[in-house]
């Protein structure tokens with residue numbers, strides 16, 4: 311399939327059009343071998359030695375993500391945390407890194423705990439303000455700026471192009487966690503980022519039935535080679551079945567993300583006008599702080615994630631989540647089923663999340679059903 315001839319929707323539906331050479335199968339065979347035959351001349355003409363880092367099940371989903379992100383190469387990992395932490399593990403002790411105050415909480419905890427004790431100098435800043443990035447960056451010392459946009463779970467927006475310019479002027483790489491935006495709505499590498507990471511557990515797979523992660527690079531460089539070594543040697547790699555399922559899930563990525571994003575926009579607008587909700591956090595609302603930047607760097611929608619703040623406070627918010635019937639009370643996001651979560655209960659102390667906040671992951675159900683169910687739960 312000529313990738314220049316077809317739109318990304320077509321490439322994704324057909325998994326780049328790959329067909330198995332041996333069987334002409336349209337859906338790829340499941341590769342389960344952990345090891346590969348060495349040639350009589352002692353070489354490995356197949357190019358594969360051992361499954362940990364050379365599983366052929368990675369090839370097609372990695373190639374598809376690379377194509378969707380307009381990148382040079384992608385590596386799959388066992389989950390989003392393995393992917394994200396590999397980016398930091400490929401740095402050197404003493405390196406200064408900037409990360410946002412509002413970001414996926416588990417990665418923030420890892421950065422402040424484990425990564426810091428292993429010698430990274432981690433500084434959390436307001437990444438939505440380019441002036442704050444400019445003030446915090448240390449030319450020559452800062453090696454990585456980490457961005458998440460829209461950022462969990464307040465859905466704040468970072469200007470990728472502006473941040474990339476500041477990072478590059480200081481000699482740092484820019485990495486973007488684009489899990490909630492997906493390559494359907496945003497292409498960070500085209501905006502100047504060097505690396506884009508996904509928790510593929512979420513929208514890329516889309517069916518809440520596996521964990522996976524990916525990192526895509528714009529260029530081959532020393533950091534990327536170290537990152538490759540982190541995956542090969544530390545081995546947080548994806549299993550064959552999960553790789554196969556991920557590709558299966560990705561085939562419907564465009565339909566799912568566009569449906570979820572359109573429904574999220576309607577839900578946000580609906581509850582923005584509801585007095586029982588004190589605030590709707592969604593970048594698609596014209597009054598949202600990052601709306602203009604989001605409109606510039608996202609194409610075709612603002613994503614399927616939003617949060618609401620319940621006017622009655624924390625107890626009322628927990629009661630709303632308890633009363634929904636269609637929205638499922640569970641963590642995670644990006645699946646075909648809509649999820650609701652009282653986020654402060656998950657993130658605990660040190661989180662910037664207000665205690666009255668409910669995070670909503672909008673699925674692909676009928677949007678009127680979702681609005682009605684949340685409406686009745688609000689009481």
Ligand SMILES: Cc1ncc(COP(=O)(O)O)c(C=O)c1O
Pocket residue numbers: 389390391392394414417458462487489490508509510511512521522523642643
């Ligand atoms: C934005 C974001 N990044 C990273 C992760 C971590 O991904 P995983 O749960 O696949 O390890 C998550 C998980 O919720 C996430 O929401």
